[in-house]
Amino acid sequence: MSRRNSPxxxxxxACALLGSALHLAAQAPRPVAVxxxxxxxxGQQAHINLGVTYRADQGPVTVxxxxxxxxxAAHVAVLHDSHVDTILPDKQSDPYLFRQVRRLTITSWDSGxxxxxxxxxxxxxxxxxxxxxxxxVNTVPVDTTQAIRDIKGNYTLPFSLLAxxxxxxxxxxxxxxxxxxxxxxxxxxxxxxxxxRPQPVAPEPPKQPLHIRTLLALEALQQQKLWQQGRTKDYxxxxxxxxxxxxxxRFRVPAMEQTTDELLLGLRMSAMPRxxxxxxAPVLRLADMVKFAKWNTIPAENEQAMxxxxxxxxxxxxxTPDAPLA
Amino acid sequence: MEFEQPSAxxxxxxxxxxxxxxxxxxxxxxxxxxxxxxxxxxxxxxxKDMVQKLLxxxxxxxxxxxxxxxxxxxxxxxxxxxxxxxxxxxxIQFTPDLLPADLVGTMVYxxxxxxxxxxxxxLFSNFILADEINRAPAKVQSALLEAMQERQVTIGATTxxxxxxxxxxxxxxxxxxxxxxxxxxxxxxxxxxxxxxxYPRKEEERAIIRQNTGAGARTPVQKVIHARDIVxxxxxxxxxxxxxxxxxxxxDIVHATRQPGxxxxxxxxxxxxxxxxPRASIYMALGAKAYAFTKRRGYVIPEDVRAVCPDVLRxxxxxxxxxxxxxxxxxxxxxxxxxxxxxx
Numbered sequence: 001m002s003r004r005n006s007p008x009x010x011x012x013x014a015c016a017l018l019g020s021a022l023h024l025a026a027q028a029p030r031p032v033a034v035x036x037x038x039x040x041x042x043g044q045q046a047h048i049n050l051g052v053t054y055r056a057d058q059g060p061v062t063v064x065x066x067x068x069x070x071x072x073a074a075h076v077a078v079l080h081d082s083h084v085d086t087i088l089p090d091k092q093s094d095p096y097l098f099r100q101v102r103r104l105t106i107t108s109w110d111s112g113x114x115x116x117x118x119x120x121x122x123x124x125x126x127x128x129x130x131x132x133x134x135x136x137v138n139t140v141p142v143d144t145t146q147a148i149r150d151i152k153g154n155y156t157l158p159f160s161l162l163a164x165x166x167x168x169x170x171x172x173x174x175x176x177x178x179x180x181x182x183x184x185x186x187x188x189x190x191x192x193x194x195x196x197r198p199q200p201v202a203p204e205p206p207k208q209p210l211h212i213r214t215l216l217a218l219e220a221l222q223q224q225k226l227w228q229q230g231r232t233k234d235y236x237x238x239x240x241x242x243x244x245x246x247x248x249x250r251f252r253v254p255a256m257e258q259t260t261d262e263l264l265l266g267l268r269m270s271a272m273p274r275x276x277x278x279x280x281a282p283v284l285r286l287a288d289m290v291k292f293a294k295w296n297t298i299p300a301e302n303e304q305a306m307x308x309x310x311x312x313x314x315x316x317x318x319x320t321p322d323a324p325l326a
Numbered sequence: 327m328e329f330e331q332p333s334a335x336x337x338x339x340x341x342x343x344x345x346x347x348x349x350x351x352x353x354x355x356x357x358x359x360x361x362x363x364x365x366x367x368x369x370x371x372x373x374k375d376m377v378q379k380l381l382x383x384x385x386x387x388x389x390x391x392x393x394x395x396x397x398x399x400x401x402x403x404x405x406x407x408x409x410x411x412x413x414x415x416x417x418i419q420f421t422p423d424l425l426p427a428d429l430v431g432t433m434v435y436x437x438x439x440x441x442x443x444x445x446x447x448x449l450f451s452n453f454i455l456a457d458e459i460n461r462a463p464a465k466v467q468s469a470l471l472e473a474m475q476e477r478q479v480t481i482g483a484t485t486x487x488x489x490x491x492x493x494x495x496x497x498x499x500x501x502x503x504x505x506x507x508x509x510x511x512x513x514x515x516x517x518x519x520x521x522x523x524x525y526p527r528k529e530e531e532r533a534i535i536r537q538n539t540g541a542g543a544r545t546p547v548q549k550v551i552h553a554r555d556i557v558x559x560x561x562x563x564x565x566x567x568x569x570x571x572x573x574x575x576x577x578d579i580v581h582a583t584r585q586p587g588x589x590x591x592x593x594x595x596x597x598x599x600x601x602x603x604p605r606a607s608i609y610m611a612l613g614a615k616a617y618a619f620t621k622r623r624g625y626v627i628p629e630d631v632r633a634v635c636p637d638v639l640r641x642x643x644x645x646x647x648x649x650x651x652x653x654x655x656x657x658x659x660x661x662x663x664x665x666x667x668x669x670x
Binding site: 258260261262291 | 668
């Protein structure tokens, strides 16, 4: 173990600088490098004090310092550089005596003997070097007889609720959310269990064939006995509505939106046989007379109209794709 | 089973007496329609729809507007009609410098008698042909349309009734639009019908050539009816029976032009800016009655309504910019309405 910044190192530097100063008058100034501790433990710090003393009464002196990087040698690192400082060591008696000093803090991370190369100065154009330095770096002796242990024992902090909450708030929030979710699920299931269950919908009965539906509608109209009650106009309105709906669906003719003439004209281009067309025409024309011209029919005409309608449906139903003739 | 065609003989005993009597009266009174038609055909080749609609307007006491290219016998038709009906006829060529006094007449000062005398204008006639009505300024149009509506004209401090029957047939040229004053919707609404004329068919046009380039003199037409008979026929037209189902049908059609969405015509909602007015319903009903009369019937059937519907609605439906941008015509709208509204 070496001493750091010991008075002896400063004294050595002072002596060296003083010695060099005595020669200033006779010769050029020389730089000096002093290592304060030549032996250190691995990682321990040491200091190099650099200095140049010169006189300025003969004219200005130019001192160019060496460039110092982060390492001085392969295993010697520079931790701190104080940079150059110029001082007057004896201002009262000799105001022309100047000294430039610089302090480097160094260390090494490898044990061994490491040589620090000389520092090269250029003073008034002349090159001057310091003496080389030697740094011994030792490892720490290990007592192998002792068991391996912590440098310091564990320190137990006193309990703090705030600190505990800061460490565990995520768990607390997650737990609360899970509880809320469970409550909501419970409420939902509870309400659902109280709600009356929808009754199973019975499947729609298969749609009846067109001609069956039409015949049923005609039969229903017949059973209303409209013309027997003097409601001939309603009877023929219902009759033509049923026939027109049938013709529209069966022969793809827009019968509901066409007048009698237009419908009969349109049916000429349709698949309805000519015989049925001729059978339909007088029914529609008679219906028009009843509906629009206050035409009073005799019972036989009303029965004939219904019979003609039923016959029309029966005769044309045979060609329908949805059902055979009833 | 055989179904007998309904006939008057088969059902005479059960038919409504009133309507049967009316039907008989109309059958008798409307015989002149065929005569007019025959006489018109001597001069007018084709254009049967125009002649039919002229008769409808004449019998329904309405006015008619014709739109068609020049040379489609618009003037000839009304001139011939005036000859056949034995009434006065005036033709007024509307120009931008026309004044209202040129139509209705004015007070003229006589230095000899030192008095103002009334000089009646060409409006004092039974049949008026207002040629290119949209070439006159608004105040002249307004004077004519007011006379059409009021059937009277005021000159100075005296009001004069226009002769009966009074029928205005206006023409509009769709090509020459420069220098015209288009009629506002409110004024076109005064016309009962707007008929759009098309070119004649090839056979008809050949007949027109033969008729107009032959060596023989033009076939003269005979007067087959007097003005007073027309006035009487107009009264009879109003008596033509219209069932409430037909009334509902007319209202449905007109309402569908106003509220297409309520009649399964939602696609038209963005194309129609305004639909037919109540005047459209009135004229459609009156036109259907007159049409039934020309068909010698005492009652209206849906065919009558559909026959006059396009001509009644054509100038009463406004199209939106969207419809005009898509080049959709009013006739297409009317056709859609007729094909959607259920026939009674």
